């Protein structure tokens with residue numbers, strides 16, 4: 001799987017970092033940084049939750 005983050009949509013809520021701290025980092029008042037754009041399968045649940053709970057729909061999970 002691959003992660004895509006749209007910086008134009010991200011508003012820095014950091015829900016993604018809460019759900020998957022190994023994959024997303026959000027600096028204070030900043031925008032999301034994807035630490036691992038191709039996370040391993042065992043991160044799937046965390047990453048899927050991050051995508052689901054992002055309030056602005058800025059994250060996409062693509063199957064590769």
Ligand code: SF4
Pocket residue numbers: 005009010011012013014015016017024026031032053054055056057058059
């Ligand atoms: S949850 Fe969504 S809006 Fe919030 S920091 Fe993550 S990507 Fe950005």
